[in-house]
Amino acid sequence: MRVMILVCGEGLGHTSRSIAIGKELASAGHDVHVGAYGYSMELIQRKGFKAYEIPSEITLVGKAGSLNMKRSIVATFKRGQFLGLIKIRKLLKRTRPDMVISDSYFMGMVSARTRGIPCYLIVNQSNMEEFFKGKGVSSKILAEIVRISYTGLFKMPDKVIIPDYPLPHTVCRKNLEFQDKTWDKVLFSGPLIGKTYDETTAEETERPHVLCTIGGFGYREPIFRKVIEVAGMDGSINYTLLSGPGVDPESLGDLPENVTILKFIDDQFPYMKASDVVIAPGGHSTMMEALSFGVPMISFPDQKHSEQQNNALVIEEDGLGKKLDYSTSPEDILKNIRLLIDDEKYRNKLTEMREMAIELNGPKAVRSMVEELQKGR
Template identity: 80%
Template sequence: MIFVCGEGLGHTSRCISIGRELVCAGHDVHFGAYGYSKELIERKGFKAHKVPSEITLVGKAGSLNLKKSILATFKRGQFLGLIKIRKLLKRTRPDVVISDSYFMGMIGAKSRSLPCHMIVNQSNMEEFFKGKGVSNMILAELVKKFYTGMFNLADKVIIPDYPLPHAVCRKNLEFKKKTWKKVFFSGPLIGKTFEETTAKELKRPHVLCTVGGFGYREPIFRKVIEAAGMDNSINYTLLSGPSVDPESLGTLPENVIILKFINDQFPYMKASDLVIAPGGHSTMMEALSFGVPMITVPDKKHNEQQNNALVIEDDGLGKKMDYSASPEEILENIKLLINDEKYRNKLSEMKELAVELNGPRAVRLLVEETANR
């Protein structure tokens, strides 16, 4: 049984990669999910059971308010859904449970004495509350205690990233000594490998931009279009999102294609020389596994994304930019990342390492060992 946090499809995509590996090895795989996450899992052909959503995300203007999110979650009483989780586990009788940041799945598994592995790429959520008053300091301590309790319950804590010192999420990892003994760096967990992906026929050099043109991200989206107009030798595919009408963007440069959505972005990624994206961990794992450098534009006040973006720049895998960047600065960094040989060499190393690690296989072997034991 794989439980998936549905707040962000990065959790879903990496769990699908695990599910596919397990099914190919002859195992019976069930998912517990909700919302669009459940729909996506079912479209991929897996058995999916509806579970209660666990957290309500609250924020505005690109900033996540974790305090309000926690309070809103408690008000909805969704933690009472644990009874449903217990019944689901009794009915399906799994040998092993994997829970990707879905804590009711963890608690439910342990209440039924089932082995459970937890997937996380951040363990320092209390960082959201630092420097924000006494009440936030108290809440930060409660959050830290809760996380510590979850890590104590887990048989293994799976980090879906490269092993140290290469882990992109390393600035977001803080564990007690006894938890570190449980930590397992699986390697990237991505929906498709480079080898099994057929590249889209695109004019090169090519830039894939997944920032989106809605809400607070619209200014940087428009700046990328403006940067594209300054040099027509570089071609672009921009994903605007379903809420944006491309015609509202005015006359586009000839080297720019705007799509609202693509079902499979891997053919585009394989055909691209650069990815421009927010600071989400899963997109970073996909780009690095395909050997593509990144310009990251992390959401403001989103500590996890900011830290991920810093590592990408520090490790020579791309550049970190913010919403104040000018079109000229964006174009300058695009040219640097496409043309500089040191970036290409570094990304080639990360691509080869991802193949060697084979994250889905590593998790399957861990699950099989747990079940046999």
């Protein structure tokens, strides 16, 4: 079976879970092709997949820790990315896949439908109109247009795959809203992560250990620097911080002895397995990775980013970690780190989530589903 996976490149979470599915399908002997763009495409090529450059679908606009979805949609229309449908149709005509898996890349789903190709959509949010709540009359109108548009789009795929734990354990549950007919074709696959807990050898680090994936560039820099300050307050806890390629670690000055700064990790799973706490924004994929490895989280969701805010809220409500914000003091951050390291109830809950992820085996669940559906055709 020839499979085309089309990836939204806005954030590497889409990329990592698409790679997980691609590896699973390829291991079963299927011919896997991947369409992506930007750094996402580079990463996919390094993993050895047949990759094709596709047009980006949405331009994200924001500042000071806030995503402005209204301006993002306007910028997307101005750049004319939606004309990329023609390019995607040509790609599908040239590669002739038996099926398309589209990870939040709606042009791919629409293009597959117009060519009569079975399509499976991966999403972890369906209530995009949440971005516009409480932002004036024009935003309310735009929110309604977005709601109607996505209601129609979610009718198109043969299956909608939610890369999360099944209800009631679903972390992205506050971001899901479908009509009844769409719910009938929803699969909660379980986490789709690039490497399982048992496949991973832990990095050699001194424990307790905290992995921080916040990054030190742009509007997240204050949190990054605050974590360094927190590390200096308690030398018994060790930290690995990912600064991102745009930050020179030497520009950060003298660092506490218990801090290691890395620009980038191509494989962060060994560090995750060696960690007692993960500090991250509110991205869904990082949360799935941490929970699958049984590690509690401290989440700093982007301001006014409703999806991340909801994810972080569920993490706290379900006893899987803590939701903090940009104004949280270093003293309170350290207090919460110690709590997650020392409190047995968090360790027990996270062990349950790790074992559940192993049992669900998300990539295998997706492969089994699409093989069965394609066999029926």
